[in-house]
Amino acid sequence: MNKKLLDRLISRRISVALMTFVLGAAVIGVVVPQRSSTSLKSFTDWQSANPGVAAAVGALQMDHVFSSWWFLVGLALFTLSLSAATWSMISRASSRYRGGGLDPHTLLEGVSAEEIALRAEAAGYHEVPGAGGMRRFARHRFGWWGSALMHLGMVVAVIAALVSSAFAGSAIVDFSVGEVREPGDAGYLYKETGPLGSVPEFGTPVRLDRIDPVMWPTGEVKSLEAQISVLRGSDTWEPFSASANYPVSVDGYVVYVSPGEFGDAAFVELSAEGLPDSPVRIEFPMVAAGEPSYSEVMPDGWPVVEARWDPEMTRGDKPLALRVVAGETIHQVVLEEGESAEFGPYSASFEFEGQWARLIIVRPVAVNVIFFGFGVIALGSLMIYVFIPREIVMAEEGVGVRYGWRAARMPHAYHEERDQILGTNGERE
Amino acid sequence: MREWALSAEVVAHLFAMVTYAIAVGLAVFGTIMSKPRLEKAGHLLAAIGFVIQSCALLLRWYGASHGPYLTRYEVLSSNSWMAMALFLFLVWRTPRLRSLSVIIYPATLLVLGLGIYTGPEVQMLPPTFTGVWLVLHVCFYFVAFAAALMSLGASVFYVFHSSEFVQRFTPPSRDVLDRESYRFAGLTFAFWGIGMLTGAIWAYYSWGRYWGWDPVETWSLITWFVYGIYLHLRRFFGLKGRSAALLLTIGFALAVGSLFFTSLLTTSLHSEYFN
DSSP, X not given: OOHHHHHHHHOHHHHHHHHHHXXXXXXXXXXXXXXXXXXXXXXXXXXXXXXXXXXXHHHTTGGGGGGSHHHHHHHHHHHHHHHHHXXXXXXXXXXXXXXXXXXXXXXXXXXXXXXXXXXHHHTTOEEEOOSTTOEEEEESGGGGGHXXXXXXXXXXXXXXXHHHHHHOEEEEEEEETTOEEOSSOTTOSEEEEOTTOOOOOOSSOEEEEEEEEEEOTTSOEEEEEEEEEEEETTXXXXXXXXXXXXXXXXTTEEEEEEEEEEEEEXXXXXXXXXXXXEEEEEEOOOOOTTOOEEEEEOOTTOOOEEEEEOTTOSSSSSSEEEEEEETTEEEEEEEOTTOEEEETTEEEEEEEEEEEEEEEEEEOOSHHHHHHHHHHHHHHHHHHHTSOOEEEEEEEETTEEEEXXXXXXXXXXXXXXXXXXXXXXXXOO | OOHHHHHHHHHHHHHHHHHHHHHHHHHHHHHHTTOHHHHHHHHHHHHHHHHHHHHHHHHHHHHHSSOSOSSHHHHHHHHHHHHHHHHHHHHHXXXXXXXXXXXXXXXXXXXXXXXXXXOOOOOOOOTTSOSHHHHHHHHHXXXXXXXXXXXXXXXXXXXXXXXXXXXXXXXXXXXXXXHHHHHHHHHHHHHHHHHHHHHHHHHHHHHSOSOOOOHHHHHHHHHHHHHHHHHHHHHHSOOXXXXXXXXXXXXXXXXXXXXXXXXXXXXXXXXXXXX
């Protein structure tokens, strides 16, 4: 890299400017409604209420800051500057780790190097190899690497995050207990891939064997475990167990069980004249015991079919109620398992009930590298601000000792310690 | 749940709060009126209050069957506990900083009082609230908040150092205050960063993503950046004194906002615990 460009990239002014840029972008990201983190309805409501602002925000890509071209360009420059600064810090840390020299303006008379050495050791310093006949004592010597390590961790984490965003893929799928999904991504509720990534695909049938929710007395979910099986060969199912916070790794994919999305399901055959016959799985979210749960489905070509699930039959003598609202007219029916009935122009057959759960399947790319970067950042931060390195070098000269002392940060905070070691009581000679 | 432990814990928390309140009065009055005995009694009472609060948190842990770091009540109490622990340690190691107690003690009392105000009911925690990364995430933020509070105390004293009111507290010299605010800003930056990173790992194991630009995450990142900018300006551009102290005050305001208010004001994964 051109040295002038390198110097420009690592200049303090550019570093602080780029940090301020990322900070400013993050502020915009939380102040301006973002497409990704706002519900579609509230986002369009906001657009309708502020047409002028919304147009400007859209043109400047401020409604999706973190994937806008200007943020990505700024982030790339930030990463470049960070990488260049890290490189320069590594060479500086290496030189400082090897030790500094004597201060030509220091000479302590009437004292021996051995006396200073004893006091340094009492203050927690350790003798380390010194160059050119000098004796060298250091405390938290590894701390000289702190700043370089912290920045290196940031470079590793940011680059790995960019690679991960480019190549990773994830999908959300709803399963019924006992259901077998054949290879292929048909039926995924949601798919997301980076520009170079692909949708997670097992390549073998997968079955949801069971879900085991544990509820608090208040009806809220305490824990949830799901067991899935993957077909190996022609008839061997290999079981895997995933629970909330403890995903399972299967064939290179990580499978999560979504902690709040599971419950009972009703399998219903819907039909009507002029509409396609539609077998549907109506998924009811888990609610507190004794409470009915509500859901809705909209098969292709059909109006919205609203459903109520009341397994304890607190609202009637049958568990499933279906309703279609057509203008002023409401068509509804209640059913029990195995029963069929008509409601207005529609008919429904309640085939059977079961359970469902939502699984998230992620193809992780470089995530462990990101976490490794995190570890390096953490280590570097602690080395910088908790283990501040100090060092004293000395050599006997004539009737006294010439020395050099330094601390990586806040040297004034350690002058007392230095004077105690040198025995100068604040009176440096 | 062990009901007796939870009942005892509430009483202990109230006792701790009353003890802190008296400690604040004695420390402030003793310092202003130059009555060292009263001031000393204030510090002693603060230490006693700290022991009582420690017992309260242990009882909470035993009674609720989870560490005191998950519900808002527990988080605020633990935050105040950590701030008090750090300050008492600081005073023990560097007695000349004890005049900062006029800021730290009332702030600690306020945080604890807010915690008690939110109500000590034990909440039923969602399944994602488990795992070592969550514990590390929360605990590092406790330390970061405590360090930010120390840094704020030193900055406020620095800014108003020449005022007659602050002079009554016989504050340390401006150099010492400047240095201590820098030192604690560095610690805040380090522990805040680690808290954020452990949170990202926890999020990955819970929801399959390590970063989602959630409002709490984003404000937390902004806070970390502000502390980072402060440290860079300080180290490379010679920023110090009043401007540095004012920047740190902004950093602290952001820290309080992102820790305690963002999840109340916006939809966030963290709202699950705050609301």
